[in-house]
Amino acid sequence: MTQYEHTCMIRGDGGSTVRAVLDRICDKWTLLVVATLDEGRLRFGELHRHIPGISQRMLTLTLRNLQRDGLVSRTAHAEVPPRVEYALTDLGRSLIPPALALAGWAVEHNARIQASRAAYDGG
Amino acid sequence: MTQYEHTCMIRGDGGSTVRAVLDRICDKWTLLVVATLDEGRLRFGELHRHIPGISQRMLTLTLRNLQRDGLVSRTAHAEVPPRVEYALTDLGRSLIPPALALAGWAVEHNARIQASRAAYDGG
DNA sequence: CAGTATCCTGATAGATACTG
DNA sequence: CAGTATCTATCAGGATACTG
Numbered sequence: 001m002t003q004y005e006h007t008c009m010i011r012g013d014g015g016s017t018v019r020a021v022l023d024r025i026c027d028k029w030t031l032l033v034v035a036t037l038d039e040g041r042l043r044f045g046e047l048h049r050h051i052p053g054i055s056q057r058m059l060t061l062t063l064r065n066l067q068r069d070g071l072v073s074r075t076a077h078a079e080v081p082p083r084v085e086y087a088l089t090d091l092g093r094s095l096i097p098p099a100l101a102l103a104g105w106a107v108e109h110n111a112r113i114q115a116s117r118a119a120y121d122g123g
Numbered sequence: 124m125t126q127y128e129h130t131c132m133i134r135g136d137g138g139s140t141v142r143a144v145l146d147r148i149c150d151k152w153t154l155l156v157v158a159t160l161d162e163g164r165l166r167f168g169e170l171h172r173h174i175p176g177i178s179q180r181m182l183t184l185t186l187r188n189l190q191r192d193g194l195v196s197r198t199a200h201a202e203v204p205p206r207v208e209y210a211l212t213d214l215g216r217s218l219i220p221p222a223l224a225l226a227g228w229a230v231e232h233n234a235r236i237q238a239s240r241a242a243y244d245g246g
Numbered sequence: 247c248a249g250t251a252t253c254c255t256g257a258t259a260g261a262t263a264c265t266g
Numbered sequence: 267c268a269g270t271a272t273c274t275a276t277c278a279g280g281a282t283a284c285t286g
Contacts, residue, residue, distance in 0.1 A: 007219065009226045010158035014175050018154065021229035024236075026149030028259070031141065035133035044268050052137050058259065060269060070239030081267045082266085091235060096130065098224040103132045105221040106144035112214060113147075116193030151279070167248050181279065183249060204247045205286085 024069060029054055029062045031099055034088065037072065038096055041087040071095060147192060152177055152185045154222055157211065160195065161219055164210040194218060 010018050025031050029051070036042070036050050048059055063086060066072035071092035077083040133141050148154050152174070159165070159173050171182055186209060189195035194215035200206040 006223050007158040007161040009223060009230060010154060012226075012230070015155040015158075017233050018226045018229045019151070020233065021225065021236075022149050022154065026145050028142070031133060031145065032138040035130040035138075038130040048268095055260065056269065057261090057271095061259090068240055068243040069236045070243075071236075076268095082269085084268060091232060091239075094232065095228060098221070098228040100129050100132060101221040101224040102144065103141045105218060106141045107132060107135070109214060109217065110140050110143065113144075113192045113194075116214075117191055120191040120193075171248095178280065179249065180251095180281090184279090199248095205249090207248060 024065070025095070025099070027062070029058055030066065033059070033062050033066065034071065034092060034095060034099065037086060037088045037092070041085050044084050044086070047086065066092065147188070148218070148222070150185070152181055153189065156182070156185050156189065157194065157215060157218060157222065160209060160211045160215070164208050167207050167209070170209065189215070 012018070025034075032051055032054075033047065036047060039050075042050065044059070044063075047063075048054065048056065051059070054062075063072060063074070067074050069091075070089055073087050073089050075085045075087070077085070135141070148157075155174055155177075156170065159170060162173075165173065167182070167186075170186075171177065171179065174182070177185075186195060186197070190197050192214075193212055196210050196212050198208045198210070200208070
């Protein structure tokens, strides 16, 4: 079977289902947060330290969106000082394999893309 | 083997390789253009008609970027009126399987995500 | 036909400071 | 510790008009 018979899944409803997912995972931090949480349950501050460059604000926003979509669970313990733990849900974990497929493609073809880009820009 | 041992591919270099790819395919039209070109070689106007809602400007920009990265080839025929054909390169075609993995996840879990979102927003 | 050229707007995200 | 609250810069992308 050719790939063509499958790409209807992308073009399906004019692309809006797939786009809805891309809108979710294609921002600057989401995939990184999901991959980091794949290590296991982590606290806010731990996440912050594990993801270089992310601001508190963006970590908060990213976690809220993931929680809203049911990919991440948030557990607040009634203690002082506060302790809040984040973990992937089953739904969140199910995103890992397709994300890895894309990551694999990225790693595998990155050099070639960079070369093509350099050639295009050069002349 | 757990998924965890693999997610280093995403977090690898602080996530910058994977992000470079996401930056490429996660804009509003790229994946749709690639999926459409998987049908075969198409002219600019044909692409325009096959992708509802895209403007000439965005189609041009998207095609230029894809061409720059070596995912799409552009063939201009010296005729009047002008005829320009676009097609996926081997590199472009290689993106289809991982893209389909993601699309499959999107289609499969979309309803659950929407439900979670509605529940979160509701209360 | 296959694009360019402009103008314009909303959303993304960085920096910084503050708080229960 | 785990966040909010503001302010701001940037930019993707839409609308519209024009051209070799």
